[in-house]
Structure formats: structure tokens, C-alpha cells
Amino acid sequence: MISTKPMIKLSVFFATFMVSIASVYAEETVVRLVPHQETVLSAAMEGRIITLPFKEGEAFKKGDLLLGFDCIYEKSQLEKAQAVSKAANKKHQVVAGLKKFKTTTDLEIELAALEAAKAKADEKMMIATVRKCSLHAPFDGKVSTLDVQPHQFATPGTKLMRIIDDTALNVEFFASSHLTPYLNVGQEFTLHIVETGTQHQSRIIRLGADIDPVSHSIKVVATIIGEKQGLMAGMSGQISLLKAKP
Template sequence: MIARRRAWPLLLCGLLACPAFAANPPLVEVAEPQRALVRDELVTFGSLRSDESVTIRPEIEGRLASLHFKEGQQVKGGDLLVSLDDAIARAELDQARANLELAEKSYQRAQMLFKRGASNAQAQDEAQSQQQAARASLALAQARLDKTQIRAPYDGFLGLRQVSTGDYLSPGQDIVNLEVLDPLKVDFRVPQKAVAQVHVGQTVEISVDAYLGERFRGRIIALNPRLDEVGRSQAIRAQIGNADHRLKPGQFVKVSVILEERPDALLIPEEAVIPVGQQLFVAIVVDGKVERRQIRIGQRQRGKAEVREGLQGTEQVITAGWQKAGPGQEVRSVARGEL
């Protein structure tokens, strides 16, 4: 019995000495860095505005005789939109023409009498003055008649009308709004600490709730040289193409000002980054052994970290299990997601 008890420890030691029971190198998960586009962005919020926006209004008073458009219609510059009752204007124009005709005949008669010596220069001058006044009256009557026809000042889309046929309109009364939808303007603000980073011609991208996951690109066209004294921010205006008219004036948008683009940035999984005090490291596998390198991080996005310095892009970075292996230690590695 005593001999058996002494044999058990010897047998256990023998088994542990066998290769099958020897400690295996730790298992780690690795991944290769990827190349992708990374941007430095300044994110803020703004509003869309029409490139041109005007409210169609009459310059003279009168009864609305007819409307020549439908609400929401696309129109061309110069298209007739509204006709006011022009009966009085046409009568005034006919009267002005008759007065001009009489004034011209009177002037011709005064000239003939002056040449014959039957009249003096004063009579001729008075006849000429009456002729010029009659011409001015005719031009005024023609202008009044023209203002009874209200036309679109430029191409665009009409909004909702505020009047009906038969209404008596006053000068300046709202009839309908006209909007230019391509391109659109984007008005937004940036804080004073970011003013030096923004300039005319810079690329911007906007996103709206109506089209989730989609971004629309444009460029900055103007900067307000004066900062707001209350919020200490600078007003900026960009321009966005809108050929398909999907974007609408008045929409609230998220604006990203593209400060810098790096199309071949090096990205690694965030879990591969090892913080040590104020420094950052990664553990990589070289010839089956662990090697630790110091890195400098740029952007972080969607579980990825941009490596600005410290890696070439061909290494195998340890993403899981780096806590179990120190520098120089042998490890076994599997692809990320298989551990």
C-alpha cells in the first residue's frame, strides 16, 4: 500500500513532462489593416434655401381678371402669370395717342407759320413743349397698361396662390411665390474657433432625414466677414446641385465641411489599440512571436481607428488575446472572428 502511494506522484510528474501535456502558446486573434477613405470633417447644422425666391405682387391696383398658371407649376422667365382688368388703362392709352397726334400736328403748323414769318419763336417753342408732354403721357399710359400683365421674372416653380379671379388687388399684395430649386443654397454657422479652417470653394456634404444614409455634395460660395456678436459664430453659405428637385427649401440639414480627405488611410479595429498611459500601442505577430509598436491615431469611426504613424499596412495586428502574450512570446494566431 505504501509503495502504491509513492508511485502516484512519480507517475503524474511523468505525464506532465510529456509533450501532450506541455503548456501550448496562447491563442490570439489577428487582422490585417485595411485601406479606406477617411475625412476630417467639421459637423454643424443648417437650412436649405432657394437659389432665388420672390413673391409675385402687382405694382398697381386693379381687379384680377385672370390667372394663367396652376399652383406648383414650373414656369419660364417671361411667362404670363396674372392679368389685371385693363379697360381703364387701354382707354388712357387711346386718349394719350390722340393727344399726341394733335400735339404733333400743332407743332408742324407752328413750324410752318414760323418759317413764313406769321408766328414768333415762342409759339413754336410752346407747340414743341406740348408735343413732348404728349409723348411722355403716351409712354406713361403704355407703362400702366403693361403693368396689368404680370410675368415671371425667371425660371422656377410656383407655390400656392393667395388670391382668386375677381379679387381687387392693392399694390404690393401677395399673389404667389416663385422659387428656383436648382441649385439650392445652404446657410449654416461655424463657431469662431473653426473660422480659420473654412474657406470659399471648400467641399461640403449635407444629409436630410428624408433620405437616410444619403449625402449630397456641394461647395462653399460665400462667408460673412462679420461674426455674430451674440453667438460668436460665422454665417456661411454653400451651394448644392438639385437637378432632380428632391431637396426642398426650408429643410433642416446636417452639414459636414470636408477639411481634409485621405483616400488611402490605414484602418485597424479599435480593440487592437493598447493604451499605456498617454501612449498608444498595437501588438503584432512577426514570425510567430509578439512584437509591440507605438502608433499615432487619427480618426475613429464605426469601430475602426486610423493609424497615422507606426504601421506599414502589411502587419498582422492582434485584436483579441494580446493581454495573454508579452513582447517576444510565441503565440498561435487565428483570423479575426474565429476565436
């Protein structure tokens, strides 16, 4: 006689599995790849651009010169401020040294000290100005867009260039607010890249702090696990997020 218990257990398992499948569905979500770091560099001073060593798409290292202004006048003003500061400091030392001979007063010593302090402040101000003459890379990366050309005159606030650090790529997307209960940091999903046709395993690393009241969505940031060859910032893709059926 054949036992029916195994068949009953199999039927129960199959029924449970079908109920589980029927209770969830996949919601397609569009995503994009973004650089690990990016920033727009703007002019902090007024001047003519004389150095622009990197073109769009070219890579640079942290600390490399990205742009330089013609600062002959500013540098000469710095040299003048340094000379004035040195002279004022020397004068203060001499006046203070005369006190032991009782040929100067405390007021004269104090005024000389204030004069030296003012000259030093002017020197520091010019040092800060000259530092604005050149822009150095804050991180390893590439030039994404150039908004100026050599010999162009820029004013404070002029957009100069956009730079990105694409040594690592993040996945960003906005998920519907009703998916919030099903999103967790550390959760993994499969990413389908449109441009390459490849699939990549990804993991959620950060969720938005709140839900946008207009779009009723929450920002999600993920990172790609494993091979990233051939991927570029700006590429788009699709993912499937599972959600329980209402």
C-alpha cells in the same frame, strides 16, 4: 537579426496620427436647402385680378404671364394719351412750317413744342401704368405660394405670390463664430439629408461678410456637387465641421 527601424517608424507615424486625431473634433451643424433664386411678387397698382394661370407647384418659363389685372380703363386712357400726343405733335409741325411764310412767331412755335412734349410725357406715363397690368416671370421656376385668387381686388403693395428657381439648390447654414478660422471658400464636406437619408458632397461658395453679434454665428452658402435628384428646397440636413480642440 530583425531590424527595429521599420517598427520604430511605424510607431512614430501611428503616434503622430493619434495626436492629429486627438487635436480635432467634429461639430454637427444643421443646414437647409434653399432655391438658387426666389422672390415675392407684389402688386404695383390697384385693380381686380382676372388672370392667374399658374397654381402652386406648377412650373413656368422666363417671360410667362404670371398674373393679369383688369385694365380696360387704363388701356383706354393710354389710347387717349396716344391720340393727344399725335395731335400735339402734328400741331407743332404745322406751326413750325408756317415760319417760312412769316405767319407765326417763335413763341407760338415754342409753345406748340412744349405742348407736344407734355403730351408725349403723358403717353409715356400711361404706357408705364399699363405695363403694371401684367406680371411676367423674371426667371424659370415654380410657384411656391399663392396669396391671392382670381377676381380678388388688390392694392399697391399687396403680396401676390412667392416664386422660386429650384433648377439649382444651395446649402445654407449658420456656423459658430469660433469655426470661422476653419471655413474657406472651396472647402468640401459631406451633407446628410434628413428627408431622403442620402449623402451629397458639397462645396462652400460664399461666406458671410460679418459675424452676427447676437447669435455669434456666420452665414455660409454652399453648392451641392453632383447628383441632386430627389432633393427639394426646404429640405434639412446635417454636416460635420472639423475644429481643433482647445
